[in-house]
Amino acid sequence: MRLQIPLLITFLAGVFMAVQFFVPHDLGVTAYTELLNWGRIIGAFALVLGIHSLLRTHLEKIRRRRHDWPYSMVAIVSFVFMVVIGIGFGSDPGSAFDWLFNYVQVPLDATMFALLAFFIASAAFRTFRARSTEATLLLVAAIVVMLGRVPGSLLVLFGQTGVGEWLHSTMPDVSEWIMNFPSVAAKRGIIFGVALGSIATALRIMLGIERSHLGGGGGGE
Amino acid sequence: MNTLRLGIVGLLLLAAPVCIAQTRLPSSVQAEDDPEEPQGIQMIVTWRPPDEPLQVDGLQAVGQRVFFRKMGEAQWRLGPVVPLDATTAPVGGLKPWPWPRWEIGVSLEYQIPGAAGEMLTVMGRPSTIAPLPEAIVGPVRPVGAWFKPEYTAVLVLGVLVCAIVLITLYTTRGRAEQVYIRPIAGLEAVNDAIGRATEMGKPIVYVSGLSGIGDIATIAAMLILGHLSRRSAAYETEILVPCQDPLVMTTEREIVRQAYTEAGKPDAYKPDNIFYVTDSQFGYVAAVDGLMMREKPAAAFYMGYFFAEALILAETGNQTGAIQIAGTDADTQLPFFITACDYTLMGEELYAASAYLSRQPLLVAQLRGQDIAKVIISAVMIAGVIAATYAVLTTGAAADLANAFVQWFMTE
Numbered sequence: 001m002r003l004q005i006p007l008l009i010t011f012l013a014g015v016f017m018a019v020q021f022f023v024p025h026d027l028g029v030t031a032y033t034e035l036l037n038w039g040r041i042i043g044a045f046a047l048v049l050g051i052h053s054l055l056r057t058h059l060e061k062i063r064r065r066r067h068d069w070p071y072s073m074v075a076i077v078s079f080v081f082m083v084v085i086g087i088g089f090g091s092d093p094g095s096a097f098d099w100l101f102n103y104v105q106v107p108l109d110a111t112m113f114a115l116l117a118f119f120i121a122s123a124a125f126r127t128f129r130a131r132s133t134e135a136t137l138l139l140v141a142a143i144v145v146m147l148g149r150v151p152g153s154l155l156v157l158f159g160q161t162g163v164g165e166w167l168h169s170t171m172p173d174v175s176e177w178i179m180n181f182p183s184v185a186a187k188r189g190i191i192f193g194v195a196l197g198s199i200a201t202a203l204r205i206m207l208g209i210e211r212s213h214l215g216g217g218g219g220g221e
Numbered sequence: 222m223n224t225l226r227l228g229i230v231g232l233l234l235l236a237a238p239v240c241i242a243q244t245r246l247p248s249s250v251q252a253e254d255d256p257e258e259p260q261g262i263q264m265i266v267t268w269r270p271p272d273e274p275l276q277v278d279g280l281q282a283v284g285q286r287v288f289f290r291k292m293g294e295a296q297w298r299l300g301p302v303v304p305l306d307a308t309t310a311p312v313g314g315l316k317p318w319p320w321p322r323w324e325i326g327v328s329l330e331y332q333i334p335g336a337a338g339e340m341l342t343v344m345g346r347p348s349t350i351a352p353l354p355e356a357i358v359g360p361v362r363p364v365g366a367w368f369k370p371e372y373t374a375v376l377v378l379g380v381l382v383c384a385i386v387l388i389t390l391y392t393t394r395g396r397a398e399q400v401y402i403r404p405i406a407g408l409e410a411v412n413d414a415i416g417r418a419t420e421m422g423k424p425i426v427y428v429s430g431l432s433g434i435g436d437i438a439t440i441a442a443m444l445i446l447g448h449l450s451r452r453s454a455a456y457e458t459e460i461l462v463p464c465q466d467p468l469v470m471t472t473e474r475e476i477v478r479q480a481y482t483e484a485g486k487p488d489a490y491k492p493d494n495i496f497y498v499t500d501s502q503f504g505y506v507a508a509v510d511g512l513m514m515r516e517k518p519a520a521a522f523y524m525g526y527f528f529a530e531a532l533i534l535a536e537t538g539n540q541t542g543a544i545q546i547a548g549t550d551a552d553t554q555l556p557f558f559i560t561a562c563d564y565t566l567m568g569e570e571l572y573a574a575s576a577y578l579s580r581q582p583l584l585v586a587q588l589r590g591q592d593i594a595k596v597i598i599s600a601v602m603i604a605g606v607i608a609a610t611y612a613v614l615t616t617g618a619a620a621d622l623a624n625a626f627v628q629w630f631m632t633e
Contacts (some may be wrong), residue, residue: 018379022372024259025365027318039435043468050467050497057496067515105501112503116529119536123560187552190568193595194550197572198437199382200591209390209583210444210575 007208014206054079141178148175245275246350247285247327250358252312261317261365266300267309268327268356274305275350280331286349287312292322292360297351302330315363324359326352374630378601382594389590390583397582400589407546407564408577414544415453418519424459425449426518428509428534430525430549431502434468438550441572442525443469443476445548448578449522450477454484462495463512465505470497506530510537523547523562524571527554535561548574605630 013035020028058072082100091097130136147154148171158164204210249269254261266287274282287300287310300312315323328350393400418425427449429442446462453460460477464470474495481490498508510533513521521538523531524547531547531554538545539561547558548566558565566574573591576584608623 022369022376023367024261024369025367026260026262026316027365029260030316030318046467046471048467049471050464053467053470053493053497054499057493060493068511071511105504108507109501109503112507112533113529115533119532119561123532123536123557127560190550190552190555192598193569194552194572196382196591196595196598197441197550197569199379200386200587200594201437201441201572201575203383203386204584204587205440207387209587 003211007211011206011208014202141182144171145175145178148172148178245271245273246329246353247271247356250325250327250352250356252325252358252361254364255311258311258313258363259366259369261363262315263311263313264315264323264325264361264363265309266312266325266327266358270306270308271329274329277331279333281334282329283332284330285310286328286330288326288328288352289315290324292324297326300325305329317363317365320362322360322362324357325361326357328352328356371632375632378598382598385594385597386587386590389593390586393586393589394582397585400585402577402585402588405566405570405573405577407548407566407570408574410544410546410564411449411578412452414520414522414546415449415456415458417544418453419456419458421519423519424461424516425453426509426513426516426521426538426543427460427462428521428523428525429462429464429469429473430523430527431465431505431530432526433466434472436526438526438571439466439469441574442548443473444575445522445524445571445578446473447476447480448575450480451484454481454486454489457486457489459491460494461512461516461518463498463505463509464495465498465500465502467497470495502528502530506533509534513537513541513543517541518543520544520546523549523558524566524574525549526551527558532557532561538562 016031016035020032055076058076061072062069062076082097085095085100086097089096091101124142127135128139128142130139147167151168151172154167154171155164158167201210247268247270250266251268252264252266255263255265268285270285276282282305284302284304285307286302288297289300289312290297298314301310303310312325330349415425427446429446430436430439432439434440450460462470462473462477464473474492477495478487478490478492481487498505514537518538518541521534521541521543523534523538523545527534527549528551531549531551535545535547535558545562546564546566547562548571549555549558550568550571552568555565555567559567569591573588576588605627609627612620612624612627
């Protein structure tokens with residue numbers, strides 16, 4: 001029963017979700033919205049477990065004086081501070097919580113995001129080496145796309161000569177063609193496989209063929 | 222003075238239904254289901270507008286108001302206001318279930334002309350006369366649709382794929398060991414990665430994407446985690462799973478705990494190794510990057526759905542020297558993983574991983590069914606391309622048929 005009941009619930013929920021996709025009636029829409037609300041409520045309770053895990057992990061690290069434990073102290077102090085400010089003084093626009101969010105968390109997020117530019121450069125440097133035919137094709141395509149996106153650079157490179165003017169007018173179209181045809185064709189192929197894989201995965205979970213998430217030994221028999 | 226004026230207005234409104242002539246208010250109200258609205262919460266109301274709107278002292282008729290209420294309710298609910306000469310209006314919010322019957326009425330809407338010519342509301346809200354019995358229709362009920370006809374092709378193809386997968390599954394499961402599975406380098410390397418971590422005595426980091434538990438990619442990632450942790454448990458290799466979603470964390474704890482139990486090492490299971498970090502995208506990235514720089518894991522797995530953080534994670538892992546295996550169905554992030562990771566599972570390989578790693582007969586048979594469905598749908602796509610080209614290049618009955626074939630697959 002410990003296995004059968006979750007499998008039955010999974011099957012019924014899966015069938016309902018598949019059916020409601022095709023049913024525009026308000027009954028289906030309301031039931032779908034209601035299920036989403038249930039999910040949010042469960043998520044809110046799970047957040048308590050998440051916070052427990054967060055505090056436990058960092059407190060344990062501080063207690064055992066593990067490597068870089070002061071960072072855990074910063075994490076816990078920040079967490080408690082934001083909770084106190086948020087619950088004590090509200091989170092309306094203009095509040096202290098709002099100020100901390102806008103002027104501490106958002107810049108910190110932006111800082112992490114900005115690292116992406118440097119990582120793209122280092123990854124591109126490693127990848128765009130003409131070590132094989134495929135890598136060479138990738139390199140050429142990348143150069144064409146990059147120059148096509150910044151056509152003014154061609155005028156800087158070649159000057160206002162015939163070649164420079166021709167490249168300046170042609171390269172954006174070639175770049176667009178690469179992005180719109182070979183690139184999209186490859187993407188569509190991947191998306192096509194993903195769609196079929198999603199259906200098959202959903203089917204085997206709904207039918208209980210795959211039950212490793214329920215502790216059934218990886219599915220199968 | 223203002224209170225007195227409003228009091229007079231109120232008295233006039235109360236007296237108005239008694240002393241009016243029918244021809245000066247909307248009449249002949251009819252309602253029918255809105256065929257353009259499939260949810261079944263809207264009706265189209267039609268009526269005859271007043272020839273000359275009823276005059277009320279101190280007020281000016283500014284439009285016609287549609288009302289609706291459930292049969293038996295005393296209070297009218299406010300519907301839309303339309304111009305004085307309008308003859309029809311849609312009325313929404315008529316929930317068709319649990320199958321109530323509705324009354325719909327139409328009346329006039331008044332406002333007080335201000336000194337500067339502007340229109341003022343009465344008591345802070347528009348003033349109106351309740352509909353007369355002659356201007357009420359009911360009981361009526363909107364009719365919702367039970368199927369989206371524009372999704373017929375999706376339904377047919379979905380059923381076809383499911384049928385192919387299921388039929389193949391039950392015809393092949395007895396001889397699943399004979400089914401050829403294309404070697405997937407990324408999955409072949411899983412054992413190497415675990416072996417490397419065991420030899421080096423360093424942990425494995427497993428990231429199951431930044432999508433929620435409702436995403437099929439996250440579920441696929443959790444299935445792979447089950448297989449991975451079963452093998453790492455056998456060697457007592459530590460596996461660290463930082464989570465971005467508390468629901469995913471809870472589920473993954475159960476999966477890993479079960480894997481350790483099945484591997485006969487329940488005591489080696491450490492729930493604290495599967496921990497919640499934050500739901501903030503870049504906060505999570507900072508935490509995982511920090512973890513990798515501190516712990517210097519021997520192997521890092523990135524499975525599931527990823528956004529802009531994919532390259533930041535993979536490049537950091539690359540700098541630590543970990544063997545990296547990624548798998549995602551996010552086509553925008555695949556190039557980053559291919560660039561920075563040693564092995565990458567592309568798209569459907571992520572979903573095939575569970576069958577590949579477990580080699581369970583039913584799962585392998587299902588993979589075969591999936592491939593057969595792929596071949597059939599590819600054939601339909603090629604037929605569609607030929608039909609579309611033919612329909613453009615030629616005319617006549619055959620071209621119309623080809624065009625109809627293509628159009629049948631079109632969805633909004």
